[in-house]
Amino acid sequence: MSTKKSLATIWLDGCSGCHMSVLDMDERLLALLEQAELVYSPLVDQKTFPDHVDITLVEGAVSTEEDLKKIKLVRSKTHTLVSLGDCAVTANVPSMRNPLSVKDILERVSDGAAPRQPSNVPLLLGNARPVHNFVKVDVFVPGCPPSADVIHLVLTDLLAGRQPDLTSITRFGK
């Protein structure tokens, strides 16, 4: 039986920059993966979210019905949920659509043609909102993106059972 903790990452409405920042940890990733197993992530080939995950990093705002379904599922199966980066923490750039109605947005992106909701694309929620507006979040990591050093500190602390103190090293924006 493995004593490693399980680690997952998910990608909602974000640009993948936070995941790039995870990769920017470079060789430190190898040391982290001695302590934790990456069980679910856009970076690994695993289709279903496992039944119990110790730490899940969430990139992105909750913008669609699918995002909402995912984050509720992930929350129910995760011990420590981390909002990683400004999109998860504040809704950031995805929230720039919020002063407009969904109908206006579809009209604008259809460039004057009749607005339509493609059947294979998840329905947009009225607003893109931060993760903690929908589910309980245990750790907030602002930054666009949070640097590799910040993510490294977060994971090292959480794997050691400590709550990371990030106020002096990261903030909204960066």
Place this chain on the structure above:
Amino acid sequence: MRVVTLSINGQHLSGRNDESVLQVARAHNIDIPTLCQLDGLSTWGGCRLCLVHVEGNNKLVPACVTNVFEGMVVQTESERLARYRRMIIEMLFSEGNHICSVCVSNGNCELQDAAQSQGIDHISLPYLYPERTVDASHDRFTFDPNRCVLCTRCVRVCDEVEGAHTWDVAGRGIKAHLITDLNQPWGESSSCTSCGKCVQVCPTGALFEKGKGAGEMVKKNEFLVYLEEMRQKRS
């Protein structure tokens, strides 16, 4: 004017009775957070970040507009004050559309700094996402009301230092907003001298120079104290 003695956070200090708690605190390197206050402009007392306890008074008072007096006992830090300061900053974030990552003032913003120094890592209040239109009608400057915190520094510098009074506040409460002249586009203002003082004193990215990208707008407001001194010498 006379000299009085007082204590701030248990430290015994002296100051002049025409000085504010904020002035005396700063003279002794005691940090009190501020946002609307700026040396060289009149005091406004609007942002309430500088609230402090004064012994014998149940209400919290803004340090920038409260003068010191003999025997005054001031506390600038407490759990209650920290809670209020965080709440004020969270309300400023939630009632506007502050997207730090793409803002011209990212990294040089007093609101962003205040959030960090008060340990704010998320906004617990629901965001309001108001619809506010950017005014880019001026040749050299842009006004983005999404980033405005209504500190009124621009209103005060334009009125008190430039003497033009192009800026003012219209509306009440949550509907309060900045206008130029009689609510005309800034570019059509007949009173604006295009001096740019409003841009330099703005604590956020609400007023900025055209052509600046994200994080490129660095404000310089040291001229204010210098102008004030030069004018006092002349008069």
